[in-house]
Amino acid sequence: MRFETQAIHAGNRPDQTFGALSVPIYQTSTFVFEDVGKTRGYDYSRTANPTRKVLEDTVAQLEGGKAGFAFATGMAAEATVAHLLKPGDHVISGDDVYGGTYRLFQNVVQDFGVECTFLRMDSRERIEDAIRPNTRMLWLETPSNPLLNIVDVEMVADIARRRNILTVADNTFATPYFLRPIEYGVDLVVHSTTKYLNGHCDVVGGAVVTTTDDLTQRIQFLLNAMGTCASPFDCWLVLRGIETLPVRMKQHEENALAVVSFLNGHPEVERVFYPGLDSHPGHEIAKEQMRGFGGVVSFETRRGITAVNAFLKRMEIFSLAESLGGVASLAEYPATMSHASMPEDFRKRAGITDGLIRLSVGLENIDDLIDDLRQALEPS
Ligand SMILES: Cc1ncc(COP(=O)(O)O)c(C=O)c1O
Secondary structure, eight states, rough: HHHHHHHOOOOOOOOTTTTSSOOOOOOSSSSOSSBBBSSSSOSBBBTTTTHHHHHHHHHHHHHHHHEEEOOOOOOHHHHHHHHTTTOOEEEETTTTTTHHHIIIIIIIGGGGEEEEEEESSHHHHHHHOOTEEEEEEEEEEEOOTTTOOOOHHHHHHHHHHTTTTEHHHTTTTTHOOOOOOOOGGGEEEEEEEETTTSSSSSSOOEEOHHHHHHHHHHHHHHHHHHHHBOOHHHHHHHHHHTTTTHHHHHHHHHHHHHHHHHHTTTTTTEEETTSTTTTTTTTHHHHOOOOOOOEEEEEEOEHHHHHHHHHHHHOSSEEOSOOOSSSOOEETTTTTTTTTOHHHHHHHTTTOOOTEEEEEEOOOOOHHHHHHHHHSSSOO
């Protein structure tokens, strides 16, 4: 099955009881045993749930992995993966990852005796120099949040494989429609399904896709032991979103490209960040490893914070809100919103400046979106 067909038909869909076409929502905590020690495949919804299983199988197939797991949030997925580490281990993460990922490693994982190094993942040498004998995990995000930096997934996976280090890719921004990190050798893919996979801003959720039996067993164990799983209804909403993922992603990108060409060269705009731009430092790698550049565009205003405030207040169609990847266009200010958990000096060193705005370009009519950006950027 090709991607578009998988998005609608993957997973173990046919309903065995009444033949329902839409996956039933098994809104139950527990399942009646047929006999002592004999179930019909499910016993308790924290361990496994039939609705969740369809989502898990679907995401695993779309990513080309072994098994999928659905979590209550993207951070629950990440926290579960972080529990693969043990005290004394070392992890290397990109330095411009989602602020919550930075916070998880810096303020939670380190307290459990795991060392963390954050660096720009665009150079083999820099990554190799940072590797220590106890390095167990490389964590990458591409395109990264909010700067849309590109990581060469194959290069990072190669560095890791030679040293028996796990590679984890956060594929939230690209989605498997544009990038399939497992094809380039990563061991685990994580998602905030809150974003493009769900696509409608009505769920928070996460997912992990594994590539080996060992990782599958370990993640299943951790999910059950830590209780980080998603609810059946949330799984159903994400599944419904995934059915339209391919058409949405195509249109998100088409709209994003139009927004980029409007912003690029606008007198109030200092710089546009989008991997589809020829001038983007990761453009060639993005072109090679992705089949599209996605729907998120960041830009820096020329007149700094004053212009940022005026822009964010004036927007009419773009809403000022956290998150991204939904049908409705959103704008946010990383410095005080998505990346507020990064200390100011770290954030600025990572390139997330006070003039930076991140746009999640939605599926509204593109002329309306451009008109909205034009009027919001008018100098006051
Ligand atoms: C790239 C990325 N990964 C992970 C997360 C965390 O996901 P959630 O908010 O669903 O916990 C986010 C949230 O913004 C994100 O942008």
